[in-house]
Amino acid sequence: MKRSNPSTLKLTKEEEILLEQYGRTPSNKSKKLIYGNALLVASAPIWLYWRIHEMDFFPNAILFCLFTALVTYLISCAYSNSKSQLMERIAFIRTDAIAQEISKQLGNDKKVSKKEKDDLIQQKTKDVADYESTTFSIFYINAIFILILMITSTILHQLSNPMNYAFSMSIASGLTVFLSSAKQVKQHRA
Secondary structure (H helix, E strand, O other): OOOOOOOOOOOOHHHHHHHHHHOOOOOHHHHHHHHHHHHHHHHHHHHHHHHHOOOOOOOOHHHHHHHHHHHHHHHHHHHHHHHHHHHHHHHHHHHHHHHHHHHHHHOOOOOOOHHHHHHHHHHHHHHHHHHHHHHHHHHHHHHHHHHHHHHHHHHOOOOOHHHHHHHHHHHHHHHHHHHHOOOOOOOOOO
């Protein structure tokens, strides 16, 4: 049996649509939520160190900008990791309710074929699962990041403020990304 080179193998239109629907890449709406929230969460510790730890803002502005950019990237990766794990489970849970809702909306409309109805249910399920998994992962990752940041900031308090900021932000964002990338063990119901 002759195998073709995978780099020359082309995907069909249906396969591209399936990859787009169920791939790990977030939708544009999710990207806006992810990056906006990641920037907010990454810049919130600036206030903590500026006001609580009394760290001068202007002399440390480069440090603040550098670590805010790094942490924004890492937190957005953590959101995406967590979101992709949740999306499939949420879609599975919501499918029946969405199917009932769409059936109720369409009623006995004979103009809509079974395939169109199924496509509508699938698209609505994807949209709901995408939004719910994005918002839940944002909440979950924010809680983890802020908790780890507060703990490391308190433990490393004896260091100078710039070192405390750098280590606390690095440890908190690194651990958050690490914890978000862990695979969930699927439990089978008996």
